[in-house]
Amino acid sequence: MAYTGVTPSARSRGMVRESRHLLFTVAPGATWIVIFLVLPSAYLMGVAFMTNGPYGLPEMPLSLESFRRLAGFGFLGWSPGNLYTLLRSLWQTLVSTGLVVVVAYPIAYYISTCRARWRPIMLLLVVVPSWTNQVIRTFGWMNLLAPGTPLSNLAESLGFIAPNMGLYPSNFAVTLGLVYNFLPFMVLPLYAAFEKLDTAQVEAAQDLFASPVRAFWHAVFPQTLPGLLAGIVLVAIPAFGMYVIPELLGGGKGMMLGNLVANQFAGGANWPLGAAGAILMLIATFVGLFAMRRIGKRLGGGEEVVI
Amino acid sequence: MSDTIATEATESPGARPAGETTQAEATREASSIEMKGLHKRFGRDTVALDGVDLTIEPGEFFTLLGPSGCGKTTLLRILAGLEEADDGRLAIGGRDITEVPPHKRSVNTVFQSYALFPHLSVRENLAFGLKMRGMSPARREARVAKIAEFIQLGDLVDRRIDQLSGGQRQRIALARALVNEPDVLLLDEPLSALDAGLRSQLQVELLRVQKRLGMTFVFVTHDQQEAMVMSDRIAVLNGGVIQQVGPPRQVYEHPVNAFVARFMGHDNLYPITARDGDRLTTSLGELTAEEAGQGELLLIRPETLDLLPGEVAGENHLPAVVSERLYRGSHAEYRLEIGASTLQATLNNRGRHLPEVGDRVTVSVAPEDLVTLSE
Numbered sequence: 141m142a143y144t145g146v147t148p149s150a151r152s153r154g155m156v157r158e159s160r161h162l163l164f165t166v167a168p169g170a171t172w173i174v175i176f177l178v179l180p181s182a183y184l185m186g187v188a189f190m191t192n193g194p195y196g197l198p199e200m201p202l203s204l205e206s207f208r209r210l211a212g213f214g215f216l217g218w219s220p221g222n223l224y225t226l227l228r229s230l231w232q233t234l235v236s237t238g239l240v241v242v243v244a245y246p247i248a249y250y251i252s253t254c255r256a257r258w259r260p261i262m263l264l265l266v267v268v269p270s271w272t273n274q275v276i277r278t279f280g281w282m283n284l285l286a287p288g289t290p291l292s293n294l295a296e297s298l299g300f301i302a303p304n305m306g307l308y309p310s311n312f313a314v315t316l317g318l319v320y321n322f323l324p325f326m327v328l329p330l331y332a333a334f335e336k337l338d339t340a341q342v343e344a345a346q347d348l349f350a351s352p353v354r355a356f357w358h359a360v361f362p363q364t365l366p367g368l369l370a371g372i373v374l375v376a377i378p379a380f381g382m383y384v385i386p387e388l389l390g391g392g393k394g395m396m397l398g399n400l401v402a403n404q405f406a407g408g409a410n411w412p413l414g415a416a417g418a419i420l421m422l423i424a425t426f427v428g429l430f431a432m433r434r435i436g437k438r439l440g441g442g443e444e445v446v447i
Numbered sequence: 448m449s450d451t452i453a454t455e456a457t458e459s460p461g462a463r464p465a466g467e468t469t470q471a472e473a474t475r476e477a478s479s480i481e482m483k484g485l486h487k488r489f490g491r492d493t494v495a496l497d498g499v500d501l502t503i504e505p506g507e508f509f510t511l512l513g514p515s516g517c518g519k520t521t522l523l524r525i526l527a528g529l530e531e532a533d534d535g536r537l538a539i540g541g542r543d544i545t546e547v548p549p550h551k552r553s554v555n556t557v558f559q560s561y562a563l564f565p566h567l568s569v570r571e572n573l574a575f576g577l578k579m580r581g582m583s584p585a586r587r588e589a590r591v592a593k594i595a596e597f598i599q600l601g602d603l604v605d606r607r608i609d610q611l612s613g614g615q616r617q618r619i620a621l622a623r624a625l626v627n628e629p630d631v632l633l634l635d636e637p638l639s640a641l642d643a644g645l646r647s648q649l650q651v652e653l654l655r656v657q658k659r660l661g662m663t664f665v666f667v668t669h670d671q672q673e674a675m676v677m678s679d680r681i682a683v684l685n686g687g688v689i690q691q692v693g694p695p696r697q698v699y700e701h702p703v704n705a706f707v708a709r710f711m712g713h714d715n716l717y718p719i720t721a722r723d724g725d726r727l728t729t730s731l732g733e734l735t736a737e738e739a740g741q742g743e744l745l746l747i748r749p750e751t752l753d754l755l756p757g758e759v760a761g762e763n764h765l766p767a768v769v770s771e772r773l774y775r776g777s778h779a780e781y782r783l784e785i786g787a788s789t790l791q792a793t794l795n796n797r798g799r800h801l802p803e804v805g806d807r808v809t810v811s812v813a814p815e816d817l818v819t820l821s822e
Contacts, residue, residue: 340558340559340560340562341564343527343529343556344556344562345564345575346528347529347550347554347555347556348550348579348623349579351550352550355550358575359564362566363565
């Protein structure tokens with residue numbers, strides 16, 4: 141042993157040092173995640189399976205009561221209210237994410253074609269609105285869309301809305317608010333994808349008998365797909381759980397899942413029901429992410445699209 | 448032309464956009480290119496092409512040579528249809544294609560950056576043009592296999608582009624264009640990104656491919672050595688104007704003006720101060736030329752000079768002092784002082800005496816090697 145120069149005890153000291161090193165680097169992050177993610181989630185999970193007490197607080201015994209209520213079964217039999225809220229959330233997420241893609245795609249492309257020194261300024265212009273508080277911006281939209289405002293009058297004279305109704309409050313106002321709010325989250329990843337693109341590839345596609353439309357579809361679009369999927373995740377997940385925008389712009393009929401959950405906790409109404417709603421959102425989000433991964437893999441030609 | 452890429456002589460007529468020459472024709476007969484009065488301007492001040500008239504013969508390896516900004520790439524892009532000429536006409540194989548968009552031209556390009564599609568495999572890159580033309584997957588597959596074998600990269604077809612070396616990418620880019628069997632192949636400085644060794648290897652390969660296929664190649668480069676090695680004919684461009692068109696020897700040995708001479712690597716240019724028949728007076732002294740032409744500049748090519756030791760009297764003998772010698776093994780490059788003028792000479796190393804720096808020598812040049820040209 142003496143000949144090897146490294147004694148077993150020295151080697152094990154090295155391993156100890158390494159595992160200590162690991163402990164010091166991983167511990168802060170792990171502690172953070174355990175305290176602020178694992179424990180609260182476990183608590184939420186527990187609450188969802190408890191019984192609602194007199195002041196809306198959870199009580200024993202364990203039951204599936206909250207999930208039954210969430211599914212619409214109440215004292216007066218089944219009502220579709222919660223189902224509508226869920227469907228409305230999904231619909232709003234789908235429509236607003238789709239609209240964000242439609243609006244952001246040309247913006248991102250346009251910025252990528254600008255001169256190099258203008259690009260940071262253009263990107264800044266996209267991002268700057270989000271430096272203002274979301275609540276204040278949403279109040280701004282209330283003022284723009286309320287009955288009697290020029291926009292509402294225009295929509296009224298074109299016959300889109302009934303007289304004196306205004307564009308706000310409505311589901312339309314919520315969609316608009318969501319699109320406006322999440323636009324930068326789509327523009328930035330798309331821009332990153334466009335910027336990496338070699339414009340010579342578009343010319344190469346045309347040189348290889350692709351019409352401009354097919355050149356876009358076969359040479360450009362697939363290469364922006366990672367950016368697009370990243371943008372969709374960044375927009376769709378927060379949009380699905382959005383609270384402020386439907387609360388302010390939606391009125392009574394524009395409620396989304398986020399509002400349902402918030403109301404159960406805030407008003408002291410029903411913690412277990414709120415927890416069950418939160419879990420439902422979590423599950424829906426995971427299903428959505430999983431689906432995106434599958435789509436990304438298929439469209440990316442088996443290439444891993446990191447989300 | 449028995450040596451075509453595809454074995455099938457006939458193609459289904461439905462697979463091609465209307466109005467194009469058939470594939471069989473394209474491989475059997477190479478196409479000519481005619482350019483008449485091509486003008487192109489960028490913005491208000493930049494003139495890229497200022498009236499280009501040029502005819503490229505079928506099956507020719509034709510090179511557009513010039514410094515950056517001379518218009519050579521613009522001309523190539525106009526041939527590809529990626530740029531539209533402001534004025535002038537363009538015909539390939541006798542058919543006017545001035546207004547035909549790029550995707551409807553039977554012309555393919557090897558791009559300087561290769562422009563391979565990173566989201567597609569090598570196989571999908573090679574099949575791209577055939578797919579866009581609507582060829583069935585089975586026939587595409589056969590053609591791709593054939594071309595991959597032709598360029599000896601058959602084992603790479605399932606790789607991704609980012610798994611290829613520079614030389615492999617270059618060859619895939621070439622194959623992606625060739626697989627379509629175009630009337631004309633355009634090459635935009637295709638070797639400029641490669642290191643010297645690989646570059647000369649691929650020059651030879653490219654030349655062999657062209658000779659085997661008999662296809663019309665239009666090659667763009669700023670490297671006069673490369674142009675001379677590869678080309679049947681060279682067009683030297685400057686400021687959007689063609690300066691000279693001719694075979695490499697003619698362009699190198701008989702440049703028509705000082706620009707072409709300097710671009711081909713000649714430095715020994717001397718204004719003729721007096722002329723008496725074949726007797727030309729320059730700052731070097733008096734020299735006799737044979738059929739030198741009426742230009743006002745005398746060109747002396749370094750490799751036509753001989754250096755004799757000491758002072759030797761005789762016709763076209765000039766006394767000189769060696770001020771610099773670069774020994775290159777196969778030859779030596781000299782810088783000589785003749786009065787206030789300097790002269791470059793190249794001497795082959797054939798076991799003879801190679802003068803040293805400081806030696807007094809006599810420069811000798813044959814009258815038939817002297818050429819005059821205009822500024």
